[in-house]
Amino acid sequence: MGFPPYLERALLEMLLLSVPAGLLGSWIVLRRLAFFTHAVGSAAFPGLVLASAWGIAPPVAALGTALGFGVAQERLARSGRLAGDAVTALLLIGALALGVVLASDVFGSGAEVDTLLFGSLIGLSAADVWLTAGVAAAVLGLDAALRRDWLAAGFEPGGARALGLRPATTDRLLLAAIAVCAVVALDAVGALLVAVVLIVPAATVRLVCDRLRPLRLGAVSLAAVEGLAAVWLADALNVGAGPALAVLGGSVFALVALCAAAHRRWTT
Amino acid sequence: MSQVVVRGLQGGYAPGRAALTDVSFSAAGGEVVAVLGPNGGGKTTLFRALLDELPWRRGEVGLSGRPAYVPQGDRTRLDFPLSALDAVLMGAYARTPWFRRIAARDRAAARAALERVGLAAEAGATFGALSGGQRQRVLIARALLQDAGVLLLDEPLSGVDSVSAARIIALFSALQAEGRTLLVATHDVGQAAGWDRVLCLNGRQVAFGPPATVLGTETLRQTYGAELVVLPDGTAAVGVGHHAH
Numbered sequence: 359m360g361f362p363p364y365l366e367r368a369l370l371e372m373l374l375l376s377v378p379a380g381l382l383g384s385w386i387v388l389r390r391l392a393f394f395t396h397a398v399g400s401a402a403f404p405g406l407v408l409a410s411a412w413g414i415a416p417p418v419a420a421l422g423t424a425l426g427f428g429v430a431q432e433r434l435a436r437s438g439r440l441a442g443d444a445v446t447a448l449l450l451i452g453a454l455a456l457g458v459v460l461a462s463d464v465f466g467s468g469a470e471v472d473t474l475l476f477g478s479l480i481g482l483s484a485a486d487v488w489l490t491a492g493v494a495a496a497v498l499g500l501d502a503a504l505r506r507d508w509l510a511a512g513f514e515p516g517g518a519r520a521l522g523l524r525p526a527t528t529d530r531l532l533l534a535a536i537a538v539c540a541v542v543a544l545d546a547v548g549a550l551l552v553a554v555v556l557i558v559p560a561a562t563v564r565l566v567c568d569r570l571r572p573l574r575l576g577a578v579s580l581a582a583v584e585g586l587a588a589v590w591l592a593d594a595l596n597v598g599a600g601p602a603l604a605v606l607g608g609s610v611f612a613l614v615a616l617c618a619a620a621h622r623r624w625t626t
Numbered sequence: 627m628s629q630v631v632v633r634g635l636q637g638g639y640a641p642g643r644a645a646l647t648d649v650s651f652s653a654a655g656g657e658v659v660a661v662l663g664p665n666g667g668g669k670t671t672l673f674r675a676l677l678d679e680l681p682w683r684r685g686e687v688g689l690s691g692r693p694a695y696v697p698q699g700d701r702t703r704l705d706f707p708l709s710a711l712d713a714v715l716m717g718a719y720a721r722t723p724w725f726r727r728i729a730a731r732d733r734a735a736a737r738a739a740l741e742r743v744g745l746a747a748e749a750g751a752t753f754g755a756l757s758g759g760q761r762q763r764v765l766i767a768r769a770l771l772q773d774a775g776v777l778l779l780d781e782p783l784s785g786v787d788s789v790s791a792a793r794i795i796a797l798f799s800a801l802q803a804e805g806r807t808l809l810v811a812t813h814d815v816g817q818a819a820g821w822d823r824v825l826c827l828n829g830r831q832v833a834f835g836p837p838a839t840v841l842g843t844e845t846l847r848q849t850y851g852a853e854l855v856v857l858p859d860g861t862a863a864v865g866v867g868h869h870a871h
Contacts, residue, residue, distance in 0.1 A: 388706065503724040510716050513706045520677050520695035521772070522720025568707045568752055 365593055367487055368479035371546055372585030372599075374490045375555060378497035378539045379585075380578030383560030384570070385532060389512045392557050393443055394431070394533070397450040399540040399552025401427035403457035406474045406549065411460075417489060420544055424537040427453060432533075457549075477548035477600040479589060486545050493542045500535055504528050509570065547600035554600065558607035559584060565611075565618045584610065629655050629775050629807040630676070635685035637675045642682070646671045649685070651825055651834040655775065655805040658798055660818030660837075663827035664850050669811040672827065673778045676809075694774035698781050699761045704754030710764045711749040714739055717771030732771065739767035742800075744793045759790025766794065777801065779810045783817065815841060 361369065386395050405423030409416040427449055434449075435442040461474070473481070507528040511518040518525035540552045547555050563576035588603035595602070630653040638645040646668035653659045661669050674680050676693055694717070702713075717739075718732040740746050743763035748756060753764060762782055769777055783791050795817075798808055810821070818824050824840040826832040826849040833840045833849075 506716075506719045506722070506724070509706075509708070510719055512703065513708065513713065513716070514697060514702045517695070517697050517701060519679050520697075521716055522692065564707075569709070570707050570712075573707055 364480050364482065365589070367482045367484065368546070368589045368593075368599065369586055371479070371482055371487050371490055372589050373582055374487065374494050375543055375546065376559075376578055376582035376585050377494040378535075379543070379555045380559060380576075380581045381497055381501045381574055382532075382536055382539050383556050383558075383581065384564075384574045384577050385508055385512070386536065386557055387560045387564050388573075389508070389532070391533075391536065392553065392561075393446055395536055395540060395556050396553040397431075397446045397453075398424050398427055398537045399544065399556075400450055400549050401453040402541055402544055403474060403549040404453055404460055406544065407457050407460040410474070411464075416544070417486075417541055420541045421538065423453070424541050425534070428533055428537050432530075472598075473548070475548045475550045476598045477544065477546050477551065479546060479592060479599045482545055486542075490542045493538055497535055497539060500531065504531060508532055547603060548598070551600035551604055554604045554607050555581060555585065558604075558611055562607070562611045562614050565614050580610070629653060629690040630659075630809070631686070631688035632676075633686040635672075635675060635683070635687060637671065637680040637683035637685075639681055644682075645829070646675070646827065647830045649825075649827070649831045651823075651831070653807045653809065653823060655690075655807055656802050657823060658802055658808045658810060658821040659823040659825055660821045661809055661811045661825045661827065662813070662815065662818055662846075662849055663811075663832075664853055666829075667849070668827040668829055670780060673780060673809070673811070676776075676778060690775045692772075692774060693776035693778050694769035694772040696762075696765050696769045696777065696779040696782055698784065699758050699765065699786075702753070702761065702765070704761075706754065708753055709750050710740065710745060710753055710756060710760075710767075711736055713753045713764050714767045714771055717768040720772075735773075736767070736771050739770040740764070742770060743767045743797060757787060757790070759786035762786050763790055763793060766797065775805075776807045776809070779808060781811050781813070783812060783814065815846065 360366070386392055402420035402424045405419035406416055408414065409419035431442075431445055431449055434440060434445040440448075457474075507518065507523050507525065510521055510523055511525040511529055536556070539556060543552050543555050559581035560573070560577035563573055563580055567573045567576055584603060584607050588599055588606050591597070591606065592599040592602040630651075632652065633650050635649040636644045636647040649672065651659070661672065663669050671680065673695060675683050676687060676689065677695055714736040715728055715732070718728050718736070722728050722732070737746065737749060740749050743766055745760060745763055745767065748760060753761065756764065766779070766782065782794055786794070798810070801808060812818060819837045819841055821837065823835065824837050825834045826840060826845055828849050828851070833845045
């Protein structure tokens with residue numbers, strides 16, 4: 359007995375998404391970019407509203423707003439007048455407010471807001487899945503090319519240039535890759551829950567892993583397992599995949615955290 | 627032959643706002659130069675100028691190849707999931723193409739560097755779980771893997787245990803014998819007295835020369851100002867208000 363086509367696409371989407379989510383998620387956790395990741399996903403919300411109203415391809419509009427967020431964040435943070443996390447918070451609030459105003463007061467698309475914020479696996483098209491496959495391949499290549507630069511720049515902030523590396527360029531590429539990955543995750547989990555797929559699996563594995571390679575392999579594997587389980591749960595319980603993944607991922611994180619704490623207590 | 631030649635150096639973090647001015651000195655292969663100065667006096671700024679990392683720099687800097695830099699141990703992230711050997715291997719990143727694994731000879735050299743700093747047995751230990759002195763020795767091993775003729779060491783003996791300090795000082799002698807030039811930022815006037823040259827900085831160059839010439843009370847007073855304490859026996863010591871900078 360096969361799955362219905364929408365469910366096949368959803369399962370494949372989550373399987374493909376686990377590759378960039380696990381790889382980039384490891385760097386997000388190690389490089390302390392979780393708030394940026396949450397913010398860049400949420401910042402795509404007004405872009406999605408515009409795309410829906412004007413008939414633009416959603417990934418194009420979302421990518422435009424996400425990259426615009428990234429550029430504004432870097433420019434404002436570089437000015438040195440505000441701390442980086444304060445800039446991120448201000449832009450995040452601004453993007454969410456703009457999206458709500460556009461959806462409810464300008465275009466009157468209030469009924470779609472839930473879908474934009476929390477995703478919908480029913481609406482996934484074959485093109486969405488192909489786009490995710492392309493991003494997964496691109497992130498695999500980028501990670502292979504730049505993982506040493508990202509490791510050195512994270513291990514000794516400000517010291518990578520002395521090793522003969524170019525951290526300014528490679529760190530921008532990391533932020534851009536996170537923005538692109540957040541955009542392709544929007545269809546499945548929505549603008550507000552991008553962190554669930556990009557951060558939670560890697561953060562969970564990090565609790566019990568103190569080497570880079572197993573962390574990355576573990577994050578990809580856990581993202582895949584949680585993603586597939588969340589799609590199945592969402593379909594069985596008729597709830598959104600984003601919320602299902604959030605509850606599942608949060609529960610697994612809490613369980614692993616409790617087990618890790620108990621293990622530390624027993625061994626010390 | 628000089629491996630480091632600096633003439634009329636000034637530089638800082640914004641154009642026209644010099645953090646360091648009028649620095650001119652040279653150091654030959656096999657020399658250890660102590661760089662003395664208060665916090666904010668320009669020691670790290672000098673190193674950043676030599677690494678060509680200052681946003682704004684004037685004057686002449688001549689180096690025999692790219693120098694290797696050893697940061698203060700507290701500049702690294704202790705929660706990173708990597709071993710001591712992983713940290714040392716970063717010294718080979720710049721010469722390893724992205725599509726290649728780190729060469730077997732570089733891996734062997736990294737293990738040899740760890741052995742030189744007395745940490746061969748700790749190669750597989752998590753970097754963040756090592757003591758402060760051991761972490762400093764790992765960072766020195768990383769600089770050794772870079773195989774540079776000039777090493778810039780930013781307060782490598784601050785806050786390290788006596789075993790690590792003894793290892794590091796012994797290593798300096800070995801590196802001298804290999805013809806490498808070492809610039810060592812320090813607050814320890816006693817250690818500086820045992821090295822070949824002393825460069826005193828306090829926003830500008832106060833003095834440069836052999837320790838016997840430079841390490842007088844008046845020069846140290848110009849370098850450290852009110853932070854200098856003259857002990858009853860006439861020797862000078864730097865006040866205790868220093869912290870990692």
